[in-house]
Amino acid sequence: MTKRYAVVLAAGQGTRMKSKLLKVLHPVMGRPMVQHVLDQIKPVVNSEIVMVTGHGANQVQSEIGDQCSFVIQEEQLGTGHAVIQAEAILKNKEGTTVVVCGDTPLIRQETYAKLIEHHEKIGAKATILTAHAPDPTGYGRIIRNAQGEVERIVEHKDATDDEKKVTEINTGTFCFDNKLLFAALKGISNENAQGEYYLTDVIEILKKQSETVTAYVTPDFDETLGVNDRVMLANAGAILRRRINEAHMRNGVTIIDPQNTYIESGVIIEQDVVIQPGSIIKGNTIIKSEAEIGPNSEIINCTIGESTVVSHSVAKDSYIGARVHIGPFAHIRPEASIKDEAKIGNFVEVKKSTIGEKSKVSHLSYIGDAHVGSNVNVGCGTITVNYDGKNKYLTTIEDDAFIGCNANLIAPVTIGEGSIVAAGSTITKNVPGDALSIARARQTNKEGYAARLNKHKKD
Numbered sequence: 001m002t003k004r005y006a007v008v009l010a011a012g013q014g015t016r017m018k019s020k021l022l023k024v025l026h027p028v029m030g031r032p033m034v035q036h037v038l039d040q041i042k043p044v045v046n047s048e049i050v051m052v053t054g055h056g057a058n059q060v061q062s063e064i065g066d067q068c069s070f071v072i073q074e075e076q077l078g079t080g081h082a083v084i085q086a087e088a089i090l091k092n093k094e095g096t097t098v099v100v101c102g103d104t105p106l107i108r109q110e111t112y113a114k115l116i117e118h119h120e121k122i123g124a125k126a127t128i129l130t131a132h133a134p135d136p137t138g139y140g141r142i143i144r145n146a147q148g149e150v151e152r153i154v155e156h157k158d159a160t161d162d163e164k165k166v167t168e169i170n171t172g173t174f175c176f177d178n179k180l181l182f183a184a185l186k187g188i189s190n191e192n193a194q195g196e197y198y199l200t201d202v203i204e205i206l207k208k209q210s211e212t213v214t215a216y217v218t219p220d221f222d223e224t225l226g227v228n229d230r231v232m233l234a235n236a237g238a239i240l241r242r243r244i245n246e247a248h249m250r251n252g253v254t255i256i257d258p259q260n261t262y263i264e265s266g267v268i269i270e271q272d273v274v275i276q277p278g279s280i281i282k283g284n285t286i287i288k289s290e291a292e293i294g295p296n297s298e299i300i301n302c303t304i305g306e307s308t309v310v311s312h313s314v315a316k317d318s319y320i321g322a323r324v325h326i327g328p329f330a331h332i333r334p335e336a337s338i339k340d341e342a343k344i345g346n347f348v349e350v351k352k353s354t355i356g357e358k359s360k361v362s363h364l365s366y367i368g369d370a371h372v373g374s375n376v377n378v379g380c381g382t383i384t385v386n387y388d389g390k391n392k393y394l395t396t397i398e399d400d401a402f403i404g405c406n407a408n409l410i411a412p413v414t415i416g417e418g419s420i421v422a423a424g425s426t427i428t429k430n431v432p433g434d435a436l437s438i439a440r441a442r443q444t445n446k447e448g449y450a451a452r453l454n455k456h457k458k459d
């Protein structure tokens with residue numbers, strides 16, 4: 001089988017982004033642009049992947065880790081000069097080298113596969129991935145001869161007015177015969193409008209050597225979009241968002257308003273889930289069948305069980321079981337574990353706590369560092385007082401306990417099984433099972449006192 005290598009160009013600063021963050025690290029739907037490129041190219045390459053870094057090389061390497069090898073382009077003298085840096089690793093190897101830009105995050109694995117197949121089937125020495133752009137401004141143009149064969153690529157800044165009318169553009173993605181690529185790169189110069197060593201000049205060099213040079217035209221221009229500024233970054237995000245949402249809808253997920261729903265690519269959603277408008281679902285999230293998310297909910301790295309409803313709420317790094325009801329306006333913070341059929345109502349914050357099966361925390365409560373058993377009722381306004389300014393302490397509420405409204409449970413403390421805490425209590429000591437605990441000032445009624453005061457006011 002032919003050896004296939006890849007060179008990913010990621011050394012540019014991306015000046016047009018006007019950003020401290022390197023262009024290829026800007027996220028598109030939550031993942032750095034260059035990570036999208038790697039995700040799609042890895043499955044079609046069976047040998048080395050070399051990434052060319054320069055500006056912010058350390059940042060790129062720490063983000064990408066050991067997914068590929070790296071070479072450094074000290075000065076950004078152009079895309080051709082960038083590929084030459086990979087020579088140290090790829091020189092003298094037999095096979096096909098795919099060159100991709102780190103700023104084209106939407107090209108799919110299938111398209112790379114078709115490009116390689118076309119290249120290898122024809123036995124070409126160079127194949128360009130091209131597309132027809134509705135507005136080709138800024139892209140390199142594909143110049144063909146009278147027979148329709150690819151002759152060369154001309155950069156926008158070097159093109160004549162006639163050449164600028166060509167709508168077939170260079171997507172920046174190529175397949176090359178590896179050895180011929182590095183040989184041809186020896187012949188490029190920087191005598192052009194940008195004073196750069198262009199990779200695109202290799203096409204004309206190979207053509208002049210009578211090597212077979214072809215193009216594979218992909219029908220979907222959107223996929224080849226190169227991100228150079230933040231307008232294109234938003235366009236890329238919108239295209240990827242639509243692609244992800246459409247895949248979920250085809251899989252049996254109802255998305256009420258796909259334009260207004262943001263689901264990152266790693267998210268798993270089962271059938272008959274309904275996503276209401278304004279929802280953002282990120283990271284390693286799994287949503288089980290028939291759950292309903294939104295409207296206006298943000299879910300990050302959570303498991304959401306079957307038939308659970310999360311409305312107008314935020315949940316992060318947590319487990320939420322089946323048939324749970326969350327919200328509206330609840331905040332589920334990291335390390336919460338909310339078991340089946342529990343209820344977390346409005347203005348409730350849960351942090352690093354377990355809420356047992358069928359337990360209810362329905363209104364205006366803070367539950368932090370707590371273990372709440374099953375069938376517990378936590379009344380409105382209850383607070384687990386977990387922090388003394390230095391340390392955090394645990395609260396345990398055992399099964400079937402009933403906590404009256406506006407109780408303060410000063411941790412560390414245990415509320416025993418089946419016990420009742422009276423409303424308004426501030427509990428500082430453990431409550432035994434089945435006990436009733438009242439910890440509040442006694443009420444005194446002064447008969448007729450209000451009437452006397454009121455009379456006084458009128459006089």
Ligand code: UD1
Pocket residue numbers: 009010011012013024052073075076077078079080081082101102103104138139140141153155169170171172197198199200225226228
């Ligand atoms: C490049 C192509 C153009 C094509 C377009 C597609 C050339 C000369 N031009 O233009 O034909 O239509 O992509 O999007 O190849 N890079 C380096 N080192 C450098 C210069 C660039 O690593 O010295 C990297 C950048 O980080 C980027 C990629 O190469 O990921 C493309 O560079 P960019 O400056 O964006 O090229 P374009 O002007 O878009």
Ligand code: CA
Pocket residue numbers: 101103226227228
């Ligand atoms: Ca570009």
